[in-house]
Amino acid sequence: MATKTRRRRPLTTQRVLDRAIALADKDGIEALSMRRLGQALGVEAMSLYKHVANKGELVAAMVDAVVEQFELPDDEPAWDAAIRRCAIRAHDLLIEHPWACGLALVPSDSRSVAGPRVRYMEWLLRRLREAGFSPELAYSAYHTLDSHIFGFTLWQLGHADAIKALEAGDGESVEELAARILEQMRPRYPYLAEHGEQHMAADAPDGKQEFEFGLDLILDGLKRQRRARA
């Protein structure tokens, strides 16, 4: 205390986790190294190992911290509205933390039977079964919904990355660059050019709307299936 007042409060697992998430949000998961994380916390890399077992565990905890925020609304009686809200909130969170989606998709070290991911799975399956879905239909419905939530979002993030990579290349504005590429490909790939134009349009549906388009397609299909097999 006398020496410097530079006594920083000691590290905690939570502080490490929070900083790691902040760093990954800012610079991407590939920029998250133990050395850089230590630096961000004013500490050497090896000090982190007092608080996390290894990088894999840290990353798993980061993903859990995101999935934990998934909304699992049980106040909503309609199964489709409940699942819709859950899916949309999940999508929002995964877009907010773009590194989480790919990592959640590959369960890495499935921490046996616990954690937020499992709670979310149980909730989704329960809502389906309680809504009257047969075990067989709930089985497939779960796969389709879960894969849409994580799969579509990862797909969307991939395309967002591609655009970001483009604008990093030149000083040119994205719009100019995109317009040039569009014209370049129009002769050989007219439909792709049309599609690209739609993306550039001011009123183009964004990722969120497209996520919901697919989600509603799936939910509608599931409703119909449930009726057909009832």
Next chain:
Amino acid sequence: MATKTRRRRPLTTQRVLDRAIALADKDGIEALSMRRLGQALGVEAMSLYKHVANKGELVAAMVDAVVEQFELPDDEPAWDAAIRRCAIRAHDLLIEHPWACGLALVPSDSRSVAGPRVRYMEWLLRRLREAGFSPELAYSAYHTLDSHIFGFTLWQLGHADAIKALEAGDGESVEELAARILEQMRPRYPYLAEHGEQHMAADAPDGKQEFEFGLDLILDGLKRQRRARA
């Protein structure tokens, strides 16, 4: 020639590419390093750089080699049947080369306007538009279909990896281990346990069938949308 007859035929870009794909198929993409690839070809790592610009380009070429094999059937007049075949063939290929899916999803260095990925996109968009989809509906339909093809497959591969990680852990058979975990989680997560049981059943739909379930849900929904907006 006199010295040893050990004159191996020189490396080519194609030979490097083929070996890289074989290595990734066998040991996973994370085990593919320039040093290991060189070793597999009987050559030092740096020699590879005479034939590929860098690892990123190599990986991009690997992905292209897979996407190139996508079937884009134009002999099939029905749009839904054509897209169905394309999607299923793509799914097969991506399961066969499990490393490709995640890499294709994140376009990495979009090689401007060429390559098999672009050809596939153009084909899919064309089939939709020629089937009478409006530009707006084709826009969303494309997103949903493409994200299902790559997103669901990646999702499936992630779960397959998780299972593989499990069986690597113990000498125990997967069935025994799974049964034990199932019983462990049944009290707190009964629906998840039920779902797990379904996965263990001998006649459980496999990944391929589940992919088609979601695909048909989407295709049916798109048909209905097209009619509704016609």
Next chain:
DNA sequence: CCGTCTCCTTTACGCCGTAAGCTTATGGCG
């Protein structure tokens, strides 16, 4: 026989995760 060109090797740099062992600060206790 001599360039020169092509293919491949060597060496080295700066990253990475982390094992092992060390130093230093902290807090409880006499």
Next chain:
DNA sequence: CGCCATAAGCTTACGGCGTAAAGGAGACGG
């Protein structure tokens, strides 16, 4: 207060990564 066990953080080191830079060996046209 002094003392010391313990916890927190630091240093060093290892093997692996992608790849820049420069070197060498064999083939080949002159």
